[in-house]
Amino acid sequence: PEVVIIHALPCQRTPDWYREHRDLIPADVLICSTAKGLYLPTQQLMGHAILDALDRAEQPLAFLSGPSFAEEIMKGDPTVLAVASDQLFLAVRIQRLLSNKSSLRIYTSQDPVGLQLGGALKNPLAVGAGMVSGMGFGINTLSGVVTRASGELRQLCIAMGGDPKTIDGLSGIGDLMLTCFSTQSRNFRCGQRLIKGERLEDIQKDYTVEGIATADVAVAYADLCGLELPAFRTVHALIHKHLTKEAAVSHLMGRPLAQEHYSEVP
Numbered sequence: 001p002e003v004v005i006i007h008a009l010p011c012q013r014t015p016d017w018y019r020e021h022r023d024l025i026p027a028d029v030l031i032c033s034t035a036k037g038l039y040l041p042t043q044q045l046m047g048h049a050i051l052d053a054l055d056r057a058e059q060p061l062a063f064l065s066g067p068s069f070a071e072e073i074m075k076g077d078p079t080v081l082a083v084a085s086d087q088l089f090l091a092v093r094i095q096r097l098l099s100n101k102s103s104l105r106i107y108t109s110q111d112p113v114g115l116q117l118g119g120a121l122k123n124p125l126a127v128g129a130g131m132v133s134g135m136g137f138g139i140n141t142l143s144g145v146v147t148r149a150s151g152e153l154r155q156l157c158i159a160m161g162g163d164p165k166t167i168d169g170l171s172g173i174g175d176l177m178l179t180c181f182s183t184q185s186r187n188f189r190c191g192q193r194l195i196k197g198e199r200l201e202d203i204q205k206d207y208t209v210e211g212i213a214t215a216d217v218a219v220a221y222a223d224l225c226g227l228e229l230p231a232f233r234t235v236h237a238l239i240h241k242h243l244t245k246e247a248a249v250s251h252l253m254g255r256p257l258a259q260e261h262y263s264e265v266p
Helices: 011-024 046-054 070-075 088-098 112-134 139-159 170-180 186-195 200-206 210-225 230-239 245-253
Strands: 004-007 030-033 061-065 079-084 104-109
Touching: 004 088, 011 046, 030 046, 030 088, 046 061, 046 112, 061 088, 061 112, 061 170, 079 088, 079 112, 079 170, 088 104, 104 112, 112 139, 112 170, 112 186, 112 210, 112 230, 139 170, 139 210, 139 230, 170 186, 186 200, 186 210, 186 230, 210 230, 230 245
Parallel strands: 004 030, 030 061, 079 104
Antiparallel strands: 061 079
């Protein structure tokens, strides 16, 4: 496709925008989505939400994701991302269009499902990482939680038809490290404040926190796929005050001892 649309709208505003403008968008135009999230009313990945809004069975789509704070991109800090599409040549089109030799390097993937899941579901895990920090625990605890959570993300990726190797890459582990180890992350800061007793309503007045509502969707996906996913479920329970922080620690640390697995998290 000669024409490319770079879609950089918030996830929750995306379908309405496409419904409003679909008559202006040819069916052969490549749309590259940079939105890291899910469409919450229907619990859809962005790709499915875009196709439904366009009322089309097919549309050339690509998805750009990876560890990237907008402020650092604007400063020109070297940043490395991944772009995924079902058809490799579409991902290569975006790679060659946006990459440069000084500040932006993009790798290609043919796993849009895994890339979208990594970009969206790292948000509730970052809320959980902030909770760990807010409880006063150190890097030992945080590293352990993030590592185990990445295994759960791989498990969910497999169940939903993605490639677990994608979670080992930029849009999975890369984005997870970015958001789980930095106070620049809104989700991380929200978790810190929430676990210290601040009201969620007050926190959300200060900034958007994608991980709160996405935690509900992560648990819904886990239920549909018959997966345990204790880290996701514990974060969800803490957000909704179904567990105290002391009970959450006891629950996770008191689970049956097991062998470590990465493709199947017990």
